Amino acid sequence: LSILSSEERSRLADIRRPEAARRYLNTRLQLRGILASYLDxxxxxxxxxxxxxGKPELARLPVQxxxxxxxxxxxxxxSALHPVGIDLEKIRDMKYPSRIARRMFSAEVWQQWSAAMAGENQQLLFFRQWTALEARQKAFxxxxxxxxxxxxxxxxxxxFAADGFVAALATPSSHDEPALRFFNSPPTAYDAA
Incomplete structure (x- = not known):
């Protein structure tokens, strides 16, 4: 826990559910470890x-x-060059997807979504559009x-980030489309911290 900031340790202490606390701790340790490796x-x-x-960023280093x-x-x-936004969602049944789509998607996206065949195609399209929306917003x-x-x-x-998970990565259009590189980082990589 020594690599966490006092704010991160305080937030961890406030998390009541053990599973949520473990997930938060692992996420913060992984985030710090990966960014530190990029920055030496x-x-x-x-x-x-x-x-x-609400977007976090490094206080004194130029990596986004x-x-x-x-x-x-x-x-x-x-990214060392420009803002990035990423979103990930598990594809799952939703109670009121049409209400959410109507409220959150543009008119064009709403029409595409509502015209899609019901069922799996519409569900996948919903999460593709949702992750794109969130990734764009998060980039800035x-x-x-x-x-x-x-x-x-x-x-x-x-x-597809994994079986049953869809993701979207947003980067500024003024730059070349980035190369994607995937690394698996085991959940216990920083357990000794």
């Missing part, structure tokens, strides 16, 4: 700030990152209910 810096020396809108998790899976996007540190970032301002790349 000790994980404990990394200092984070939170921008208006964004984190998302769903159930037991997490994704971290890292905007909340999900803030004014939507125009889709043309960002590349949005969809992929």
């Amino acid at each position: 810096e000790a994980p404990a020396r990394l200092s984070f700030i939170v921008r208006p809108g 990152f964004n984190l998302s998790h769903s159930h037991e899976l997490g994704l971290l996007a890292v 540190g905007y909340g999900i209910f803030a004014t939507p970032v125009p889709p043309d301002d960002l590349h949005c790349r969809h992929f």
